[in-house]
Amino acid sequence: MSYLTAHSGSDGLADNSMEFVAFFSNKQEISAIEVDVRMNRERQLVLHHDILDEKQGYVSLEDVFAYIAREKSPIRINCDLKETGLEDAVYGLADKYALWPQVELSGTVACSYLSKWSNQILMNIENGMDDSFHGEHIGRWGENVLLEALAKLSRSHAKVININHQLFTDAVQEKGKQLALEFSLWTVNDLNAIGNYEKENIYNITTRKAWSYIQQKGVQIG
Known part of the structure; x- marks a missing residue:
């Protein structure tokens, strides 16, 4: 059974807003919400995708x-880290509210955290690539690069790979099976595609149309 994650701003709600959080917090059919996390000058974790305007x-x-x-x-909170070095700060804040078991990390998560938090990390595939690929448009990542990244992340004890659904080719899926990896696909906004991925039992599907x-x-069921 697949998890369904509401991407920040899903269904026309404001990105990274309390309105978004409140709307999905009581929707039993939704597994998780995704929010973008950065740290401001006051060392507070805040929700925003791009560079902060202080x-x-x-x-x-x-x-x-x-x-x-x-x-x-019971909603899970996928904290998509938009800058490095935020892992422990997120953990500390989640632990303060006894929510750590409901938290997942994605984004710029260091591989060193996989050894202790592998069940709660949706490891972005680019984290298994050389730095030279970072910042490049995903369309320039060749399939061989993706397969090498999967192997590297598997050796680092990753369990779930977070990857743009457009890069989820047959070869990537097959390599994942060989390495006993699950996949979290983003951002799948075609409703039929979501259904097809659910039929394939993809671990997690993140969408703006949750x-x-x-x-x-x-x-359809009715």
């Missing part, structure tokens, strides 16, 4: 954790 205010990750804890929501998919699925 003149603007952002939702804090602590506000998100406090809300989830207060609501006793609630739309659930509603369509309910109509």
